[in-house]
Amino acid sequence: MKKLILLMGFVSITANAQVLHHKKEFTRQDSLRGTNNEFRDWWNVKHYKISVEPTSEDKFIKGNVDIKFDETSKKHNKLLQIDLQTPMEIKSINLNGKEVIDFKRDGNVYFINTEKSKLKSKDNLLKISYSGNPRIAVRAPWDGGWIFTKDAKQRDWISVAVQGLGASAWFPNKDYLGDEPDNGMELEIITPKELLGIGNGRLIKQEKRNGKNVAVWKVINPINNYNIIPYIGNYVNFKDTYQGEKGKLDLDYYVLDYNLEKAKTQFEQAKLMLKSFEHWFGPYAFYEDSFKIIEAPHLGMEHQSGIAYGNRFANGYLGRDLSGSGWGENWDFIIVHEAGHEWFGNNITEKDVADMWIHESFTSYSETLFVETYNGKEAGSEYVRGTRQSIQNDIPIIGVYGVNQEGSGDMYSKGANMIHTLRTWMNDDEKFRQMLRGMNKEFYHQTVTTEQIESFIANFSGLDLTAFFNQYLRTIKIPVLELKQNGNKIDYRYNNIVDGFAMPLRLKNSKEIIYPTAEWQTLKSNSIKKVIDITIDPNYYIETHIDL
Numbered sequence: 001m002k003k004l005i006l007l008m009g010f011v012s013i014t015a016n017a018q019v020l021h022h023k024k025e026f027t028r029q030d031s032l033r034g035t036n037n038e039f040r041d042w043w044n045v046k047h048y049k050i051s052v053e054p055t056s057e058d059k060f061i062k063g064n065v066d067i068k069f070d071e072t073s074k075k076h077n078k079l080l081q082i083d084l085q086t087p088m089e090i091k092s093i094n095l096n097g098k099e100v101i102d103f104k105r106d107g108n109v110y111f112i113n114t115e116k117s118k119l120k121s122k123d124n125l126l127k128i129s130y131s132g133n134p135r136i137a138v139r140a141p142w143d144g145g146w147i148f149t150k151d152a153k154q155r156d157w158i159s160v161a162v163q164g165l166g167a168s169a170w171f172p173n174k175d176y177l178g179d180e181p182d183n184g185m186e187l188e189i190i191t192p193k194e195l196l197g198i199g200n201g202r203l204i205k206q207e208k209r210n211g212k213n214v215a216v217w218k219v220i221n222p223i224n225n226y227n228i229i230p231y232i233g234n235y236v237n238f239k240d241t242y243q244g245e246k247g248k249l250d251l252d253y254y255v256l257d258y259n260l261e262k263a264k265t266q267f268e269q270a271k272l273m274l275k276s277f278e279h280w281f282g283p284y285a286f287y288e289d290s291f292k293i294i295e296a297p298h299l300g301m302e303h304q305s306g307i308a309y310g311n312r313f314a315n316g317y318l319g320r321d322l323s324g325s326g327w328g329e330n331w332d333f334i335i336v337h338e339a340g341h342e343w344f345g346n347n348i349t350e351k352d353v354a355d356m357w358i359h360e361s362f363t364s365y366s367e368t369l370f371v372e373t374y375n376g377k378e379a380g381s382e383y384v385r386g387t388r389q390s391i392q393n394d395i396p397i398i399g400v401y402g403v404n405q406e407g408s409g410d411m412y413s414k415g416a417n418m419i420h421t422l423r424t425w426m427n428d429d430e431k432f433r434q435m436l437r438g439m440n441k442e443f444y445h446q447t448v449t450t451e452q453i454e455s456f457i458a459n460f461s462g463l464d465l466t467a468f469f470n471q472y473l474r475t476i477k478i479p480v481l482e483l484k485q486n487g488n489k490i491d492y493r494y495n496n497i498v499d500g501f502a503m504p505l506r507l508k509n510s511k512e513i514i515y516p517t518a519e520w521q522t523l524k525s526n527s528i529k530k531v532i533d534i535t536i537d538p539n540y541y542i543e544t545h546i547d548l
Contacts, residue, residue, distance in 0.1 A: 052190070085165075096124055161308065191215075308338070393408075
């Protein structure tokens with residue numbers, strides 16, 4: 001008789017604030033968007049200065065973008081690629097003070113011929129005027145686009161959510177994850193006089209112009225394009241501060257006027273989040289730009305220094321505990337998860353969307369660490385094990401490189417359980433914490449690859465993790481520990497594994513460790529004689545098959 005024990009688990013993919021569209025065939029447009037091609041690799045963005053004016057009546061936007069960039073190679077293709085998705089249109093281009101006439105559209109990109117332009121090694125200035133009816137999100141934030149809606153008092157409420165879809169859905173830019181503007185950005189938001197525009201970073205100017213409100217926001221740190229977001233509505237502001245690892249951190253909260261009192265109570269959790277995450281991950285990476293939570297007309301998103309919040313000022317995920325463990329009912333999922341991205345996603349950023357697990361797996365595990373901070377280690381373990389219920393094992397966590405294609409939604413729950421499994425293998429919580437802090441220091445304000453993250457973790461932990469990462473990131477196979485009674489002996493081995501997978505396993509409530517491989521071995525133990533007496537520590541994400 002075989003007894004099957006599943007060490008598996010739960011989180012609805014709909015909990016994940018990102019676009020999850022998996023294509024099987026790719027086009028030239030996908031490659032133009034997804035690669036650092038010959039039209040991109042010779043120039044580096046230093047700064048964006050964006051002005052945008054949306055009108056809700058016709059769902060139309062117009063604006064201007066100044067892109068300051070350096071020429072990083074003199075030997076290059078004379079064409080410069082700017083991304084702007086249809087039906088948006090570029091109206092005019094000026095490069096280093098001279099109007100550019102020779103530019104041509106190819107689908108979602110424009111190619112600018114720079115052959116007659118006098119490019120400089122440093123501080124070239126590309127000025128672009130654009131307008132059009134942008135893509136409208138049907139179900140933000142999952143499908144992406146602009147949101148033109150009404151608040152509870154039937155007043156205009158406008159914002160954007162474009163993770164996965166890309167910032168080029170609404171303004172011209174180098175829409176490549178591997179090139180963040182080194183010196184940050186400015187965002188000017190022009191609104192009707194009764195509305196306020198809120199952006200990332202700090203407010204540096206607010207004025208009336210031609211009967212309209214004009215707000216200018218500034219970020220001085222590198223920022224990913226999809227994180228640059230205008231929020232427009234009848235907002236009110238309240239402030240707080242947090243004394244963190246790098247000193248006083250300014251906290252700014254913007255909510256619709258009628259939600260002010262609820263927000264003052266609910267957003268107190270932000271300081272609990274900061275205390276937990278600075279302990280585990282190191283200092284918040286954007287002190288200079290402040291930390292903000294902004295009420296949004298969708299569930300949430302990790303917009304750097306201005307996270308989007310739409311969780312109805314309630315604990316859980318829209319009032320539910322996604323883990324089923326009970327521990328997720330005690331805190332606001334959106335505050336914790338989206339702010340966790342400030343470390344993994346905004347500080348450490350993937351170069352290619354195929355490596356989105358770097359953002360989502362570590363941030364999903366931040367939920368576990370938050371629970372552990374305030375409820376103890378076993379509570380955190382129960383929470384992360386509870387999330388296993390939603391794991392699909394449909395396709396690998398790592399997506400297809402070079403075509404803007406992310407991997408499975410399992411990057412959330414399966415990814416978090418992979419990290420928890422690694423922590424269990426390391427069996428040294430302080431070393432694990434220093435590893436997470438070390439990552440945020442080593443890759444501070446950088447874009448990275450999976451290989452860089454794998455190498456750092458392997459070197460820091462001292463473990464051979466090649467097969468481990470191949471197993472969990474690049475296949476849909478979950479390791480199976482097979483156990484069988486062989487007379488008075490117990491035999492064991494791994495099945496359903498990649499070559500070389502040999503993660504040791506600690507027995508629950510025991511100091512004994514077994515070292516399974518693909519080959520059958522015999523358990524050498526003075527205390528365990530029957531296979532039914534073996535219980536593997538449940539914090540490993542594996543399956544166990546017992547043959548009695």
